[in-house]
Amino acid sequence: MSTRGVARPVLPRIGLIVAVLAILAVLIGMVVGVGAILSQGGIASGNPFAGTALYADPASKAATAADEATEAGDSDDAAVFTRIAEVPTAIWLTPEKHPIGEVGGYVSDLVTAAAKLGQVPLFTVYGIPNRDCGNFSSGGLTVEEYPVWIDEIATSLDDSDSIIILEPDALALADECDNVEERLGEVSASVDALVAAGLTVYIDAGHSNWGPPADMADLLNRAGVDRARGFSTNVSNYNNTDREQYYANTISTLTNGAHYVIDTGRNGNGSTGEWCNPAGRALGAEPSASPSGSAQDAGLWIKPPGESDGECNGGPAAGEWWDENALELAADAAR
Numbered sequence: 001m002s003t004r005g006v007a008r009p010v011l012p013r014i015g016l017i018v019a020v021l022a023i024l025a026v027l028i029g030m031v032v033g034v035g036a037i038l039s040q041g042g043i044a045s046g047n048p049f050a051g052t053a054l055y056a057d058p059a060s061k062a063a064t065a066a067d068e069a070t071e072a073g074d075s076d077d078a079a080v081f082t083r084i085a086e087v088p089t090a091i092w093l094t095p096e097k098h099p100i101g102e103v104g105g106y107v108s109d110l111v112t113a114a115a116k117l118g119q120v121p122l123f124t125v126y127g128i129p130n131r132d133c134g135n136f137s138s139g140g141l142t143v144e145e146y147p148v149w150i151d152e153i154a155t156s157l158d159d160s161d162s163i164i165i166l167e168p169d170a171l172a173l174a175d176e177c178d179n180v181e182e183r184l185g186e187v188s189a190s191v192d193a194l195v196a197a198g199l200t201v202y203i204d205a206g207h208s209n210w211g212p213p214a215d216m217a218d219l220l221n222r223a224g225v226d227r228a229r230g231f232s233t234n235v236s237n238y239n240n241t242d243r244e245q246y247y248a249n250t251i252s253t254l255t256n257g258a259h260y261v262i263d264t265g266r267n268g269n270g271s272t273g274e275w276c277n278p279a280g281r282a283l284g285a286e287p288s289a290s291p292s293g294s295a296q297d298a299g300l301w302i303k304p305p306g307e308s309d310g311e312c313n314g315g316p317a318a319g320e321w322w323d324e325n326a327l328e329l330a331a332d333a334a335r
Contacts, residue, residue, distance in 0.1 A: 049289035049298040054088030055114035055121040061321040089301040095127040104156035111160045124165040133177040136310025137318045154197040168235040171219040172206030188224040205231040208247035217254035230259035236303040240270040252295040265301035277313040282332035
């Protein structure tokens, strides 16, 4: 029957349209929500440190030094080392100490120990090929070994809520190491593997004395910072927090609002411009989450205070415990 000239019922059609739009809204919301989670490194949009208790490793070098000082009857030194040991500090994963076939079990044990305390471990992943370009912290894995090591870490930390600082200095040194594209690819692939395991990832971005923030922002964008939570600055360095915040906020604006963390472990007196065991430095502010609405997620102790930067200014090999340095950092912080 022809309907020409007959008024059609509009309410059912409007209802159908509303229903379709509602379904589309839900689907779009789901896509946006998933995209937001993935872009934040496997977490929701809130600050991952808010309400989170970080894990202090009872087997850290500071804790070992405290035990040794106690056994030697040196209560004053033991008290200083204990104070440092009790502050949650990043646990560094290196292939020299935690090789393929062993690193997985090591991190799994730490996650289990932290979970019993209701805490979350903070790891620094430090094993990229040609690490440190042959300087004091030289080493790392081969190009073939590196992704295997990363995958073992990712698999063993799957759904653990662990937080990762990814490859200190790797991007900042890429030009000097003469392997920019290769290194960008390695960092990018590592981000994907770690984020897929539900981990919160911060790609290291050097520090404010190193180079222009625009140059670092370009490297971070090419390395996949949009797929991580963000980036870290001042790792193993001494720049004061205000200086690092200015540097990091500039990078954040150039990386679509990427969040960041700052290493405050040894920046209590700021920097002299020297990076390797400079004298007169001090412990900085202890780890804490930043206020909501800030691009900064937290100040953290990433480089463990008391561990040497390298064989310079009287220090032992990079990463080795150094009593005199730990005591100086604590004494200068107390002034």
